[in-house]
Amino acid sequence: MAYDRAYVQAHTPADYRFPSQRLTKCPKDREPIVLLACGSFSPITYLHLRMFSMAQDYAASVGFHVVGGILSPVSDNYKKKGLAPARHRVEMCKLAAEKTSKWLIVDPWEANSPTYIPTARVLDHVNYEINEVMGGIECTDGTRKPCRIVLLAGLDLIQTMSAPGVWEEGDLNHILNNYGVFAVERTGTETSSALANLKQWEHNIHIIRQVITNDISSTKIRLLLKRNMTIDYLIPDDVINYIYEHNLYRDGDPSGESKGQDIAKNNTATAAVRGYRFLVERPDDSVATLGRIPRCLIVSQCHYAPSTSLYIVARAKVDMSGILRSKQGCWTCRLRKKKCDEARPQCSSCESLRITCHGYGPKPQWMDGGEREQAMIEDFKRKIRTTARQKRQKSPLAARGPDHRPHQQQQPVLIAMRPEVPDSVMGNDDKNDGSDGSRAGDGAGTGTIIHSSATSDTSAAPFHHSSASSSSSPLTRPSSTEGGRPDCEDYPSRNSSSFSIAPVNARDSMLLMHFLDQVIPAQYPLYRPRPLDGGRGWLLSLLLRSKSLFHGALALSSYHRLISILAGARPACRALAAARHQQHLESCLREVRCTMQEMTRANARSPEFAPGTLMSVIQLVLSEAFTGEADVWRMHLCGATEMYRCAMEGSTRHAKQTEEALAILRNNIPLEGEAAGLCENVASMRFISSAVLWLDIVGSVTEGSEPRLLSMHDLNLGTGSGIRLDEVMGCQNMVMAQIARTSALHAAPGTNDLDDKARNVQVADIQEALCRAEQQILALLQEEHEPQRKENTAIANVSLVFCHAARIYLHLVMNGFRDRDTLHYLVGVAVAYLRTEISPDLTAGLVCPLFMIGCAVVTTDDQELFRTTFSSHEFLNPLFQQRTRLLPILEEVWRERWKGEYSWSNVVRLSRDILLV
Numbered sequence: 001m002a003y004d005r006a007y008v009q010a011h012t013p014a015d016y017r018f019p020s021q022r023l024t025k026c027p028k029d030r031e032p033i034v035l036l037a038c039g040s041f042s043p044i045t046y047l048h049l050r051m052f053s054m055a056q057d058y059a060a061s062v063g064f065h066v067v068g069g070i071l072s073p074v075s076d077n078y079k080k081k082g083l084a085p086a087r088h089r090v091e092m093c094k095l096a097a098e099k100t101s102k103w104l105i106v107d108p109w110e111a112n113s114p115t116y117i118p119t120a121r122v123l124d125h126v127n128y129e130i131n132e133v134m135g136g137i138e139c140t141d142g143t144r145k146p147c148r149i150v151l152l153a154g155l156d157l158i159q160t161m162s163a164p165g166v167w168e169e170g171d172l173n174h175i176l177n178n179y180g181v182f183a184v185e186r187t188g189t190e191t192s193s194a195l196a197n198l199k200q201w202e203h204n205i206h207i208i209r210q211v212i213t214n215d216i217s218s219t220k221i222r223l224l225l226k227r228n229m230t231i232d233y234l235i236p237d238d239v240i241n242y243i244y245e246h247n248l249y250r251d252g253d254p255s256g257e258s259k260g261q262d263i264a265k266n267n268t269a270t271a272a273v274r275g276y277r278f279l280v281e282r283p284d285d286s287v288a289t290l291g292r293i294p295r296c297l298i299v300s301q302c303h304y305a306p307s308t309s310l311y312i313v314a315r316a317k318v319d320m321s322g323i324l325r326s327k328q329g330c331w332t333c334r335l336r337k338k339k340c341d342e343a344r345p346q347c348s349s350c351e352s353l354r355i356t357c358h359g360y361g362p363k364p365q366w367m368d369g370g371e372r373e374q375a376m377i378e379d380f381k382r383k384i385r386t387t388a389r390q391k392r393q394k395s396p397l398a399a400r401g402p403d404h405r406p407h408q409q410q411q412p413v414l415i416a417m418r419p420e421v422p423d424s425v426m427g428n429d430d431k432n433d434g435s436d437g438s439r440a441g442d443g444a445g446t447g448t449i450i451h452s453s454a455t456s457d458t459s460a461a462p463f464h465h466s467s468a469s470s471s472s473s474p475l476t477r478p479s480s481t482e483g484g485r486p487d488c489e490d491y492p493s494r495n496s497s498s499f500s501i502a503p504v505n506a507r508d509s510m511l512l513m514h515f516l517d518q519v520i521p522a523q524y525p526l527y528r529p530r531p532l533d534g535g536r537g538w539l540l541s542l543l544l545r546s547k548s549l550f551h552g553a554l555a556l557s558s559y560h561r562l563i564s565i566l567a568g569a570r571p572a573c574r575a576l577a578a579a580r581h582q583q584h585l586e587s588c589l590r591e592v593r594c595t596m597q598e599m600t601r602a603n604a605r606s607p608e609f610a611p612g613t614l615m616s617v618i619q620l621v622l623s624e625a626f627t628g629e630a631d632v633w634r635m636h637l638c639g640a641t642e643m644y645r646c647a648m649e650g651s652t653r654h655a656k657q658t659e660e661a662l663a664i665l666r667n668n669i670p671l672e673g674e675a676a677g678l679c680e681n682v683a684s685m686r687f688i689s690s691a692v693l694w695l696d697i698v699g700s701v702t703e704g705s706e707p708r709l710l711s712m713h714d715l716n717l718g719t720g721s722g723i724r725l726d727e728v729m730g731c732q733n734m735v736m737a738q739i740a741r742t743s744a745l746h747a748a749p750g751t752n753d754l755d756d757k758a759r760n761v762q763v764a765d766i767q768e769a770l771c772r773a774e775q776q777i778l779a780l781l782q783e784e785h786e787p788q789r790k791e792n793t794a795i796a797n798v799s800l801v802f803c804h805a806a807r808i809y810l811h812l813v814m815n816g817f818r819d820r821d822t823l824h825y826l827v828g829v830a831v832a833y834l835r836t837e838i839s840p841d842l843t844a845g846l847v848c849p850l851f852m853i854g855c856a857v858v859t860t861d862d863q864e865l866f867r868t869t870f871s872s873h874e875f876l877n878p879l880f881q882q883r884t885r886l887l888p889i890l891e892e893v894w895r896e897r898w899k900g901e902y903s904w905s906n907v908v909r910l911s912r913d914i915l916l917v
Helices: 005-010 046-061 086-100 119-133 155-162 169-179 199-204 218-226 237-245 257-265 331-336 348-353 371-392 396-400 506-523 537-545 547-563 571-602 611-627 632-649 656-667 676-703 710-716 733-747 753-780 786-815 820-837 840-845 847-856 860-870 881-896 904-911
Strands: 031-039 064-073 104-106 148-154 181-184 205-208 277-281 287-292
Touching (some): 031 046, 046 064, 046 086, 046 205, 064 086, 064 119, 086 237, 119 148, 148 169, 155 181, 169 199, 199 205, 331 348, 331 371, 506 537, 506 547, 537 547, 537 676, 547 611, 571 611, 611 632, 611 881, 676 733, 710 733, 733 753, 733 786, 786 840, 786 847, 820 847, 820 860, 847 881
Parallel strands (some): 031 148, 148 181, 181 205
Antiparallel strands (some): 277 287
8 A cells, every 4th residue: 555655754753652562462363453543632532532442343343353542632733723732632642541441542643743744644654653664463373464554533524524625635535545434423413414425435434333322522521611610521530630730721710720730629519500402303203413502411301292393402410519509599598508599580499489589689687697587587487388288288269260269469579679679660551452461472481471450561561470479369370380480371360450570670670771772783783673663672572571581681781791891890890790691691591491391391292482482592692602612602503493493384382473473474464553562573573583594594604504494495585575684684685595595505515417517507596696686786776765765775785795795605615716717806896895885884794795705805905905894893892702713714715725626615614613793
């Protein structure tokens, strides 16, 4: 077999010695093989080690004998994000290999190289050392025979070999033809797609099935460490100790290496953040994992009826040690020495026991360790006993139904007010607008809606918590679900003569308005709701009816204030703000999980759709994308698209007005004189639909995949649809639909002449659609009425930029950077329009098209324009940390694009974990 001996010898230091001491002898009648795993190993995990054991079992079943396994950490020059120094990665691999196996070897040859070494050359190096320097592998009878070197990798790595332009063609042929690959299945990677373009080498690619699925990854380990979460049982203990001893993967932690030893000792006491996992169960009874949020450890799955697809949440194992030891619990739980989930405005424990929750503010004066404190304890005990007795004995009045109950005055929610909390917000006394007063609002998981009278508008009612006297109130019934959360049907009578609104303290009110006034305009800079449609009133109503969205909004507001307003504040203030942000984020995740569980329990065959929960997940997508830490946003986006698909395809039940709103959107029915409640539902569903479709398309651009909702675009983005993306993100439906089709083309490259013909037809159809869209956009600018012309001008400018970017994107997907003349023309037209028509305040809403155009700019002046734009104050909003990574990616593309067969796949590889918003 031919290999590059000269390259290997040139890159081998004079003092290097191949670590062959652990290679075992081979039986005379078997073919020896050595398994080589290349990667960052930053840090090494149990899955890396388990791959060798699975490969050993497979090799034995097909007649090979594994004489050794080699871990080869990549060089520091690989420049991968999250890469620890090579000396640390080599040492961690040695610690893991020496304590867990007798035949695993760590080879520092690649790691110690001052330059990046391709995988093909690493295989050549091992082949040279074993078969040429050592003369082969020793057999049990004393003879030696040549050894076969095989690359051991995950199936996700093999999938990159199918993607054009990622691997050098010569290296790919050298690896797959001369050495071969043992590929271990990885969660989320389809075997068929991974091998799509590797048919000629399939005889040399061996797929190893995972009997027990394991999806641990180094990226997730690093995220857990950065968030101060435990990593026990995920990687070897010696590696954990080494990480904390050298303070690795803890960016931003001021503690030094000496403090890392103390952290390692107390690591098991670190509280894990509550979280959840999205699953989809398909009709073939197979569960396809949409993704795992690295804020929890999943220990079991919550299955769903196999007849439909549903976005559901798994039961998460929560490390309660942090809650048990928390000093931030409510004063009632601290007095009772009980764990507290720290929910706002009152904790679930106090709510379920129907006792007064004394909140989280200053220490109450009665907690003096004396008689008043003891009296309060006795009062709690008495109330708890009374509650328990009421739960055991079903009330005769309850059995007779609400019509036979005597009227009683409803008692207010029992939440002790903090000294700084003002009186409760007054209720809504609007006249009846014809809306259905008994609708469930957000469905299961939102609090009970309390009406002021038969004339109250339910669209403005906030969520309400069960009170201590709710068992005797005609408006509420004791909850039958966990944690005192109300059932889907626990809604009050319309004949109620009084109401109570859960008080929102001053801090939460401030955060809520900050979310509406600052965060939403930053997230959707081109969203301009019309006053006649109620502005953002639908969002305020949804915030007050959905606990998950309420806490999600407060979490984002806290984060935004932390990185902008409080950027120069004292460390203690920033630490407090960070803690509040984390608390609200935990509450949001917990409420989404509880809501989904209650939905599935309420009706196993057709759960009720919850718009507030879907909006919460959309906010989680943006929240994770903003931090720029990893691609966790993709997992949330999978869940959001699946929830939306179920809602639109009829796999979930809808409240009456939600069903009417969907019908109005599908048929583009104008709203003339409709009830305010219905208008609110239409506005919320129009926004949510637009946001999900937009994020799905934009996410597919950097994922290099087909949009998940592509099959629904004809219905939802067609000319007869009431969904208008331009009202939310500024660009018209037709242009965004063509970007989605282009992403689908990139995700499914042609493999034969027939495919090429079909792709050419699609390309021509996309180009024609873009021409029609451009004509329609230009027609908007001919509007004669001044107010309408001003609104149309903004939409037209944004849509035209997207249109120019779509043409460039299509060209790069089909031709790469080869046809420089055509590319130069397309870019010239786009940049000329940017210079003359686009104001700086619009750039915040044009991240995706600017990135597409920026990848293709040619001249120095154009590149300088994009450097200025991507560094401007308008573009670099502190909320969007990921945007700071875009300019370095453009610089890398500009340096490398004219070298060889550079294509859009190379751009995807650089930007895969970025959401272009």
